[in-house]
Amino acid sequence: MVKGAEDFRYQIWPVNETHLWIERFGNQIAPMPHWRAVKANFVATVALSRNLYPINGLKSENLVTSALHGGASQPEKLKYQIQRSKQTRSNSTDNTISLVGEDSVENDVDEEEHGTEDGPIPGIRASSCEMAQSQPHVEGLMEGEEFAITGMIPESTILDTILQVVQVLHQLSIYRIEVPRPIHVRILQTIQKSDSEQLTTSLDTRWSDGSTWVRILEMGSCASIRATVLNMVEYMGAWAWFDEQCQHAKATVYTKKGRLVDRRGGASYVLDMLQQHQTGATTPEKWISGVGPVTVRAIRDTANCDGKTTQLRKRIINQLHRGQKLSKLVKAVGLGILLGPKIWDYTKMSWKQFDALIEMIQSDHRKMNLYKVLSPQVEQLVHQGLPDLHAFYNDLESEKLIPASQVNQLRMEYVLDSDALPDAQLDAAVDQLIQLIGSKVLNNLPDKNSSVSVNGSAEISCTIFEQLRPGTWMSDEIIMAAMETIDKPAFVRHGLSIPLDKIDRHGQMWAIERPFTGWAKKMASYRRDTEEAGSLVYFCPINHQNNHYSLLEINERERKIRHFDSLAGKDRHDRVSSLIKKEFAGLRYSYEEATTPQQTDNWSCGTRVIWNLKRLANGLPIGIWDTVHDSNRMALEIVDGLTACVEDGRVIKYRD
Amino acid sequence: MADQVGDAPAAVEHLNIKVTDNNNEVFFKIKRSTQLKKLMDAFCERQGKQSSSVRFLFDGTRVRPEDTPDTLEMADGDTLEVHQEQIGG
Numbered sequence: 131m132v133k134g135a136e137d138f139r140y141q142i143w144p145v146n147e148t149h150l151w152i153e154r155f156g157n158q159i160a161p162m163p164h165w166r167a168v169k170a171n172f173v174a175t176v177a178l179s180r181n182l183y184p185i186n187g188l189k190s191e192n193l194v195t196s197a198l199h200g201g202a203s204q205p206e207k208l209k210y211q212i213q214r215s216k217q218t219r220s221n222s223t224d225n226t227i228s229l230v231g232e233d234s235v236e237n238d239v240d241e242e243e244h245g246t247e248d249g250p251i252p253g254i255r256a257s258s259c260e261m262a263q264s265q266p267h268v269e270g271l272m273e274g275e276e277f278a279i280t281g282m283i284p285e286s287t288i289l290d291t292i293l294q295v296v297q298v299l300h301q302l303s304i305y306r307i308e309v310p311r312p313i314h315v316r317i318l319q320t321i322q323k324s325d326s327e328q329l330t331t332s333l334d335t336r337w338s339d340g341s342t343w344v345r346i347l348e349m350g351s352c353a354s355i356r357a358t359v360l361n362m363v364e365y366m367g368a369w370a371w372f373d374e375q376c377q378h379a380k381a382t383v384y385t386k387k388g389r390l391v392d393r394r395g396g397a398s399y400v401l402d403m404l405q406q407h408q409t410g411a412t413t414p415e416k417w418i419s420g421v422g423p424v425t426v427r428a429i430r431d432t433a434n435c436d437g438k439t440t441q442l443r444k445r446i447i448n449q450l451h452r453g454q455k456l457s458k459l460v461k462a463v464g465l466g467i468l469l470g471p472k473i474w475d476y477t478k479m480s481w482k483q484f485d486a487l488i489e490m491i492q493s494d495h496r497k498m499n500l501y502k503v504l505s506p507q508v509e510q511l512v513h514q515g516l517p518d519l520h521a522f523y524n525d526l527e528s529e530k531l532i533p534a535s536q537v538n539q540l541r542m543e544y545v546l547d548s549d550a551l552p553d554a555q556l557d558a559a560v561d562q563l564i565q566l567i568g569s570k571v572l573n574n575l576p577d578k579n580s581s582v583s584v585n586g587s588a589e590i591s592c593t594i595f596e597q598l599r600p601g602t603w604m605s606d607e608i609i610m611a612a613m614e615t616i617d618k619p620a621f622v623r624h625g626l627s628i629p630l631d632k633i634d635r636h637g638q639m640w641a642i643e644r645p646f647t648g649w650a651k652k653m654a655s656y657r658r659d660t661e662e663a664g665s666l667v668y669f670c671p672i673n674h675q676n677n678h679y680s681l682l683e684i685n686e687r688e689r690k691i692r693h694f695d696s697l698a699g700k701d702r703h704d705r706v707s708s709l710i711k712k713e714f715a716g717l718r719y720s721y722e723e724a725t726t727p728q729q730t731d732n733w734s735c736g737t738r739v740i741w742n743l744k745r746l747a748n749g750l751p752i753g754i755w756d757t758v759h760d761s762n763r764m765a766l767e768i769v770d771g772l773t774a775c776v777e778d779g780r781v782i783k784y785r786d
Numbered sequence: 787m788a789d790q791v792g793d794a795p796a797a798v799e800h801l802n803i804k805v806t807d808n809n810n811e812v813f814f815k816i817k818r819s820t821q822l823k824k825l826m827d828a829f830c831e832r833q834g835k836q837s838s839s840v841r842f843l844f845d846g847t848r849v850r851p852e853d854t855p856d857t858l859e860m861a862d863g864d865t866l867e868v869h870q871e872q873i874g875g
Contacts, residue, residue: 588846603875629870648808673872733875
């Protein structure tokens with residue numbers, strides 16, 4: 131970097147700064163700009179249609195490149211990148227357009243990102259941009275070169291790339307399915323309802339920790355990443371077919387002059403055929419029974435139909451182009467590139483740039499190795515719907531792509547639900563929560579006499595927060611407190627844990643004959659309070675023999691009763707099922723022992739009841755019988771929810 | 787019931803208090819100044835529960851044995867909720 135040149139900006143085209151002039155001198159002297167403002171979209175389209183993505187703008191290219199050669203840091207590059215994208219675009223378009231004010235050109239960058247791409251990978255793109263800004267330097271020289279060749283897109287360092295890849299793999303491993311449709315149905319219902327009944331809903335408004343919404347958003351963005359990878363596979367498949375058909379056409383199809391068609395002719399022949407099959411209109415005739423073939427010219431002649439077919443053709447060509455590039459890329463570099471953070475940008479490059487890119491990647495053995503170890507991940511994703519993050523970590527290590535210490539850092543940072551969380555980490559979070567309650571709510575450290583209310587709950591003794599520690603059994607109070615913090619739709623009601631047994635004066639345990647009577651009454655009163663009959667969903671923890679919790683769901687909407695037991699067994703199932711028969715027979719709902727991930731320890735049932743409730747209440751899946759969730763990690767989520775609750779002032783002092 | 791021993795002068799106001807757990811409702815008539823410990827013990831005795839295994843809540847506030855209807859500002863017809871302490875893993 132040349133000293134003093136840090137803030138240097140290159141300007142090829144004069145910038146329209148008329149507004150500055152007007153600000154200073156008024157608009158009497160300044161001539162009004164005589165050029166016509168162009169919509170941002172149009173500029174982008176023109177730029178794209180000329181296939182210019184740089185290289186055309188040779189002059190600016192060289193200038194910027196030489197400036198970068200000293201090893202400029204990433205943020206500066208980003209600045210250059212934006213600037214240059216402006217310049218190149220200005221270059222390519224004619225004068226009128228290039229003189230559009232600087233600001234509006236800058237907007238184009240955004241416009242184009244969102245507007246002209248029909249299937250981007252939002253997660254990847256967003257994060258890659260972020261990364262570029264937050265992770266400066268490393269490998270200055272290399273980057274300079276890459277930048278020079280690829281033009282538009284500065285290549286990131288191997289570490290950046292790995293980090294972005296790990297983020298994506300991590301996301302894909304955690305959020306394995308897309309957001310279940312009932313959630314969308316429910317959201318729509320809520321939105322429509324709150325439009326018409328804003329007054330009543332505002333009364334119900336209550337605080338919750340929002341973690342479920344983060345989950346839903348992550349699931350959504352993950353689904354689009356997954357879909358994108360699959361789309362790319364589809365493009366490649368379509369391209370392979372198309373390519374074959376073109377070869378075939380070249381050998382069998384003749385032009386009007388009786389010569390065999392060339393590649394171009396073959397391609398358009400295949401496309402024509404494809405389109406005709408698609409629209410089902412080889413002949414403009416239709417067979418109508420009893421009448422015979424009837425010409426339906428009207429349908430074909432409408433502009434509407436034409437528009438549709440052109441659109442379709444455009445779309446297919448576009449996708450075939452992508453398929454062609456992707457096929458070439460995969461052949462040269464490996465399947466792993468499909469998970470590369472910039473794959474989408476690559477497909478948009480000009481061929482010249484694209485070839486340069488491939489050469490560049492091939493010459494970088496570390497990148498090649500990275501894509502090699504990524505390939506099985508893509509295969510896994512396609513075959514099983516999710517990648518194998520742990521295997522990727524191991525590969526990173528054995529290929530020595532980055533130092534082992536960095537791999538371990540990644541391992542610690544990007545963990546899966548099944549990875550064990552060290553006790554110390556959960557303990558530290560609980561310590562922090564208790565201290566926070568002390569400093570923020572009580573003004574001194576909690577003792578056995580101090581008590582609080584959590585998000586409007588009944589009085590809760592502060593000692594119960596100790597029960598969030600690893601290996602600790604939970605009381606009904608901490609379960610209640612945690613249940614108060616979760617996000618839930620308005621139709622969900624939850625109650626205090628119901629004991630199935632009682633302890634007498636002599637310490638002896640007795641089965642309670644009708645344990646659900648109180649809960650049934652409460653359900654009846656909830657039902658009276660809502661207008662729509664049969665629209666509520668109730669959740670209630672159940673305590674068995676004062677040593678185990680499970681979760682009961684009574685779902686009016688689906689007319690189902692479900693029992694979720696993290697230590698499922700026949701005895702408990704039989705007992706619950708007969709109690710349900712006895713007390714809820716009147717509802718005539720079906721009863722099932724629902725699929726629940728099982729605990730392998732002897733302490734986490736309370737944690738699991740809360741964790742399951744949190745997901746089930748929002749219509750999110752909890753996993754299957756043998757899904758492994760680390761108990762400490764689940765508990766940490768609960769501690770986090772409570773901590774958020776304290777931080778947002780929703781935990782109030784009762785006594786101290 | 788338990789509290790009608792030692793009838794006070796007419797000036798002392800009695801309250802009817804409903805005590806309810808998950809499956810029972812029991813009514814008590816007590817003086818405003820009587821410690822609620824008495825009522826709590828009576829309830830547990832009657833329901834066959836260990837008094838250390840339950841907690842009483844009035845309006846979300848935990849009732850201490852030394853509390854009285856006066857200190858809690860209870861009114862005639864108010865309800866005490868009984869929750870059984872539970873643990874599990």
